[in-house]
Amino acid sequence: MTARPAGPAPVPGPAAGLGPGAAHEPVLAVDGLSLTLGQATLLSDISLSIGRGEMVGLVGESGSGKTLTGLSVLGLVPAGSKLAGSIRVAGIDMTTAPHAVLRQMRGRQVSMIFQEPRSSLNPALPVGRQITDVLRAHLEVKRREAAAAALSLLGQVGLPSPRTCFAAYPHELSGGMCQRVMIAMALACGPGLLIADEPTTSLDVTVQAQIIALLRSIADDRGLAVLLITHNLPVVTQVCDRVVTMYCGQVVNADSTAGVLGAPTHPYTWALLEAGRVQVGATGAEATPVELTGQPASPARPPRGCRFHPRCPFAEPRCSAAVPELAVLGDGRQTRCVRHGELLLGAGQR
Amino acid sequence: MSAGPIAAPGQPALRVSSLRVSYDSRRRALTAVDDLSLDVAAGETVAVIGESGSGKSTLLRAIAGLTPAAAGRVEITPGPPGVPAVQVVFQDPDLALDPRQPVWKSIAEPLLPRKLRIPERLRSAAVDLLHEVGLDAEIADRRPHQLSGGQRQRVTIARAVAARASLILFDEPVSAQDVSLQASLLRLLAALQRQHGLTYVIVSHDIAAVARMAHRVGVMYAARLVEIGPAGQILTQPRHPYTRALIDAVPQITEQPAARREPAIGGEPPDLRNPPSGCRFRTRCPFAIERCAAAVPALDDTRESSGHRVACHRWQEIAAFPQQTGANDDY
Numbered sequence: 001m002t003a004r005p006a007g008p009a010p011v012p013g014p015a016a017g018l019g020p021g022a023a024h025e026p027v028l029a030v031d032g033l034s035l036t037l038g039q040a041t042l043l044s045d046i047s048l049s050i051g052r053g054e055m056v057g058l059v060g061e062s063g064s065g066k067t068l069t070g071l072s073v074l075g076l077v078p079a080g081s082k083l084a085g086s087i088r089v090a091g092i093d094m095t096t097a098p099h100a101v102l103r104q105m106r107g108r109q110v111s112m113i114f115q116e117p118r119s120s121l122n123p124a125l126p127v128g129r130q131i132t133d134v135l136r137a138h139l140e141v142k143r144r145e146a147a148a149a150a151l152s153l154l155g156q157v158g159l160p161s162p163r164t165c166f167a168a169y170p171h172e173l174s175g176g177m178c179q180r181v182m183i184a185m186a187l188a189c190g191p192g193l194l195i196a197d198e199p200t201t202s203l204d205v206t207v208q209a210q211i212i213a214l215l216r217s218i219a220d221d222r223g224l225a226v227l228l229i230t231h232n233l234p235v236v237t238q239v240c241d242r243v244v245t246m247y248c249g250q251v252v253n254a255d256s257t258a259g260v261l262g263a264p265t266h267p268y269t270w271a272l273l274e275a276g277r278v279q280v281g282a283t284g285a286e287a288t289p290v291e292l293t294g295q296p297a298s299p300a301r302p303p304r305g306c307r308f309h310p311r312c313p314f315a316e317p318r319c320s321a322a323v324p325e326l327a328v329l330g331d332g333r334q335t336r337c338v339r340h341g342e343l344l345l346g347a348g349q350r
Numbered sequence: 351m352s353a354g355p356i357a358a359p360g361q362p363a364l365r366v367s368s369l370r371v372s373y374d375s376r377r378r379a380l381t382a383v384d385d386l387s388l389d390v391a392a393g394e395t396v397a398v399i400g401e402s403g404s405g406k407s408t409l410l411r412a413i414a415g416l417t418p419a420a421a422g423r424v425e426i427t428p429g430p431p432g433v434p435a436v437q438v439v440f441q442d443p444d445l446a447l448d449p450r451q452p453v454w455k456s457i458a459e460p461l462l463p464r465k466l467r468i469p470e471r472l473r474s475a476a477v478d479l480l481h482e483v484g485l486d487a488e489i490a491d492r493r494p495h496q497l498s499g500g501q502r503q504r505v506t507i508a509r510a511v512a513a514r515a516s517l518i519l520f521d522e523p524v525s526a527q528d529v530s531l532q533a534s535l536l537r538l539l540a541a542l543q544r545q546h547g548l549t550y551v552i553v554s555h556d557i558a559a560v561a562r563m564a565h566r567v568g569v570m571y572a573a574r575l576v577e578i579g580p581a582g583q584i585l586t587q588p589r590h591p592y593t594r595a596l597i598d599a600v601p602q603i604t605e606q607p608a609a610r611r612e613p614a615i616g617g618e619p620p621d622l623r624n625p626p627s628g629c630r631f632r633t634r635c636p637f638a639i640e641r642c643a644a645a646v647p648a649l650d651d652t653r654e655s656s657g658h659r660v661a662c663h664r665w666q667e668i669a670a671f672p673q674q675t676g677a678n679d680d681y
Binding site: 061062174175176205206210212232233235237271272273275276277292296 | 499530599619
């Protein structure tokens with residue numbers, strides 16, 4: 001077997017958009033997305049956008065709707081859901097595109113990786129074969145070319161011995177190696193957008209740091225747009241350019257990472273940040289200065305007014321009166337809090 | 351919780367001596383816990399930190415008597431007659447509870463360990479336990495799937511407390527929970543410990559989450575204990591290069607925008623069927639020299655603080671290098 005080392009990859013780059021005017025548009029533009037399933041509105045008026053080479057963190061607790069938002073981008077919504085608004089990937093609206101177009105978009109323009117990499121891989125096939133199959137399903141390539149490209153991809157995602165991995169079955173690889181394989185597979189057809197849903201949550205801490213650094217370098221080198229979905233705000237502040245916070249099916253805050261770290265503009269983002277501000281050296285109560293109490297609200301039965309107000313340490317009577325608008329603060333910063341002008345949510349605030 | 355390390359007064363609650371646990375596979379035997387010794391005093395919390403495959407869960411199972419030891423001993427101070435000496439809270443609360451049973455029955459089960467049917471008269475005791483772990487009486491009749499992940503974890507804790515064992519072992523008690531819930535769960539564990547004089551051994555991969563409630567922290571790498579000492583010492587002045595890397599790898603919120611650092615260490619833990627010679631961390635260690643491959647480092651007393659021991663040939667030289675990030679970092 002004389003598989004060529006990384007020749008010119010037989011895959012189109014991210015710029016090869018299917019839609020019109022792809023060059024000037026953000027890679028992903030979600031505008032006013034709502035998703036209703038039965039009586040429950042699980043996503044309400046979600047808007048966010050990601051440009052080339054940008055990493056955006058989508059944060060929130062379990063049940064906030066962040067995974068559903070990610071799945072919606074691929075057109076993978078639960079049967080019977082009603083969608084409103086638009087999701088444009090490289091200019092194509094994923095909410096209205098016919099099935100044939102959606103199938104072309106997935107893998108070619110947008111890929112997704114998940115929390116448990118091993119369960120996303122076929123246990124009965126060597127991983128190299130699985131990547132080869134993805135290439136052959138989407139692109140007009142010969143098996144040998146596809147195999148060579150797969151081998152090259154395994155090297156690009158930092159696997160120590162790509163040839164050994166190519167022939168390995170998923171159970172022979174560690175969780176971190178499986179996640180690298182998933183990233184290689186997601187990148188195989190040169191998508192412009194990668195959705196990474198808790199990609200490091202099941203991995204060891206030292207391997208977590210490696211995978212996060214790999215995603216950042218891929219975003220920088222290939223101009224890939226990355227939506228990093230996670231409950232771990234510390235990870236987001238390390239690699240992402242911007243942070244979008246979801247609570248109970250709504251976007252409640254959008255800001256640059258520097259903005260969030262300097263002075264968060266929404267109490268929920270602030271609380272997540274403070275809860276994650278683990279002082280590794282501190283023991284006892286001082287290790288976590290602020291704690292979020294109570295359970296997250298369910299989008300099926302949202303509280304009146306601001307959905308976060310029952311848990312918010314800064315809530316006033318007016319917070320339960322009306323749903324706050326998503327206020328635009330300039331520079332793309334947004335917050336859904338009626339008190340944003342009067343609260344100074346810096347570090348150490350209690 | 352702010353109490354310092356408890357010096358072992360006489361008989362410890364748990365004594366693990368030169369424990370070895372092996373699994374036989376078709377190809378080659380694998381030693382998951384290798385010559386590990388650990389004393390835990392009554393009322394103490396010891397956290398054992400390690401990555402997947404480090405042997406920490408096997409250690410827990412061997413302490414509980416669920417996995418036989420190939421060599422060495424596990425001694426647990428027995429409780430009063432009829433009270434089990436040890437209880438385990440397993441990692442996944444979804445698997446630990448009977449899905450068809452209302453949660454009060456799961457909690458009451460250890461109260462009458464030999465009965466198949468849980469009599470109704472135990473309901474009030476179960477409800478008291480629910481209150482003790484911060485849950486409302488109204489969830490007593492729910493099935494596990496009707497609870498949130500955090501509530502399920504509290505139910506498994508209530509069940510562990512129900513048996514009145516004085517030693518409780520926890521496998522990853524908080525790592526499946528949202529960051530927002532972790533702090534309150536850890537505070538609950540600390541409150542139960544104070545109230546009932548419990549002794550805890552917690553194993554986890556997450557040094558940041560659990561170490562803050564421990565009196566002492568041990569670090570396992572590839573089946574061996576590589577460092578152990580008072581929590582404050584381990585977290586602020588770790589001496590083993592692996593412990594330093596673990597702490598460096600914890601995602602930190604710093605006021606600097608997007609600190610894009612290189613990962614603290616590369617590579618992954620070794621295959622235990624074929625571990626490296628000498629120090630097992632040497633294949634990933636930035637400080638490794640020839641001696642590290644030649645001889646297994648002993649777990650030496652650093653004499654820096656009470657009971658601080660480290661298994662590294664070069665720990666004294668390495669101590670001079672600054673920690674990359676972490677608690678000492680004050681910019």
